[in-house]
Amino acid sequence: MGVTNYDVVVLGSGPAGEGAAINARKLGKRVALIEQQQQLGGNCTHWGTIPSKALRHAVKEIISFNTKPMFREIGEPRWFSFHNVLKNAGKVIAKQVKSRTQYLARNRIDIFFGRASFVNENTIEVLDRNGTVQHLETKQTIIATGSRPYRPADIDFSHPRIYDSDTILSLKHTPRRIVIYGAGVIGCEYASIFSGLGVKVDLINTRDKLLSFLDEEISDALSYHLRHIGVVIWNNEEYEKVEGVDDGVIIHLGSGKRFKADALLWANGRTGNTQGMGLENIGLMPNSRGQLDVNEHYQTVLEHIYAAGDVIGWPSLASAAFDQGRSAAGNAASTEQWRFVNDVPTGIYTIPEISSIGMTEQELTSAKIPYEIGQAYFEAMARAQISNETVGMLKILFHRETLEILGIHCFGDQASEIVHIGQAIMSQKGEANSLRYFVNTTFNYPTMAEAYRVAALDGLNRLF
Structure with missing residues (x-):
């Protein structure tokens, strides 16, 4: 059993871990990265963002083929199985693993595959699959172990028809009907994916509307279009029990409603991956959802131990996790290369997708800020008409x-993609952040970016 000394040890190779490890190395630190799985990339690459978005893209192409008039001249609509469509995601995952491996190798980061646990505040034990144990001595540690789907104890996830957002990727059949419990981002995304494959979808929402953190008009638009493609949305519902039977799943709701489907996708929350890490040996206590509390510098209560990404909770986005990891490493190196990541755009890959940044109408109204609205409807945009989107x-x-x-x-x-143009202008200071930028800037035509000019002119016309 050998002991190796490092300046920084990073736990986890998802976006937060990768961002932390590479930035720490570029800042002159000797870095080790520990990954529990046998391939790099973390949950984001293997079970979350990458496979679900690759799956969505394939389904979107199927919808285009089955609905657009030009393709009807080629032949009749086609039916595709979930399993076959999912094969496309596997190709993307392999490419992502290769890229991530090359990034870390290029930066000469030592990689250890195995389960990491704290022996003490400066010693981490790595147990690999062969039973070999190594000890790494480190001055600083960055915990970036991500999250997993939350699983209530009273639901039998070993049943072959009951899935969470990780195991749904192992679905071998295409159900005729699926119940999705939880109408957060993941639930809404999968509702549009399965509906696009012709599956009847019941989406059970524990709240009074979909994605209530969104601007109300956008939330209403999502509800309308999900219903338009056949998704049945049940708001303000809670499950009472889930019953797995031979030919499907029965879910009983507290309101007395009962649904039977070929499959159930549980998509109601996530839990931080902090179990089995020996955190009790160093006095770190995760909250009830397995998440670690950090300050604005991404330090835990132990100032030389940092945490970033899904393991700290909000906003639980791959985009934010990468920046949080980089910032944690920048702070650990005592440089100015860090920031508290709070200006995060939402990216929700339903069909159609949603993205936003900044305040909503509800927030502006509550804060009594005098605001106005500029809108551009895609149905009037030349590029949207050309693409039939x-x-x-x-x-x-x-x-x-x-x-x-x-x-x-x-x-x-x-x-x-479109949201980032607005994000760039919002980040400017003083007069540079102005609606007039969009009026006084020439956009390529036809483009979707041109929607900013149309919306800005609409907004100026509202002023009096």
Whole structure:
């Protein structure tokens, strides 16, 4: 059993771990990265963001083929199984693993595959699959172990028809009907994916509306379009029990409703991966959801031990996790290369997708900020008409007096790309952050970016 000394040891190779390890190395630190699985990339690459978005893209192409008039001249609509469509995701995962491995190797980061646990505040034990044990001595540690789906103890996830958002990727058949419990981001994304494959979907929402953190108009648009493609949404419902039977699953709701389906996807919350890490040996106590509390520098209560990514909770996005990891490493190296990551755009990959940044109408109204709205509907945009992706809108919220951009909300095809133009202007200081930028800037035509000019002109026309 050998002992190796490092400046920084990173636990986990997802976006937060990768960002932390590479930045620490670039700042001159000797770095080790420990990954429990046998391949790099973490949950994001293997079970979360990458496979679900690759799956969504394939389903979106199927929808296009089955609905657009040009393709009807080629032949009749086609039916695709979930399992066959999922094969596309496997190809993307392999490419991502290769890229991530090359990044870490190029930066000469030592990689250990195995389970990590704290022996003490400066010693980490790595147990690999062969039973070999190594001890790593480290000055600083960054915990970036991610999260997993939350599993209530009263639900039998060993039943072949009951899935969570990880195990759903092992689904071998295409159900005729699926119940999705939990209408958060993951639940809504999978609702649109399965509906796109022709599956009847019941989406059970424990709240009074979908994704209530969104601007209300965008949330309403999502509800409308999910219903339009056949998703049945049940708001304000809680499960009482889940019953697995030979030919499917029966879910009993507290309201007395009961649904039977070929499969159940449980998509109601996530839990931080902090179990079995020996945190009790160093006095770190996760909360009830397995998450670690950190300060604005991403330090835990032990100032030389940091945490970043899903393991600290909000916002639980791969994009934010990468920046949080980089920032934690920057702080650990005592440089100015860190920031508290709070200006995070949402990226919700439903069909159509949603993205937003900044304040919502509800927040502006509560804060009594005088604002106005500029809107551009995709159905009037030439690029959207050409691509036949006319569902959606761009909505700009701005200050009535200063014209400062206060919020950008986009619903429709490429929303997660479109939002970044507005984000760039919002990040500017003083007069540079102004609605007039979009009026005084020439956009390529036809493009979806041109929606900013249309929305800005609409907003200025509302002023009096």
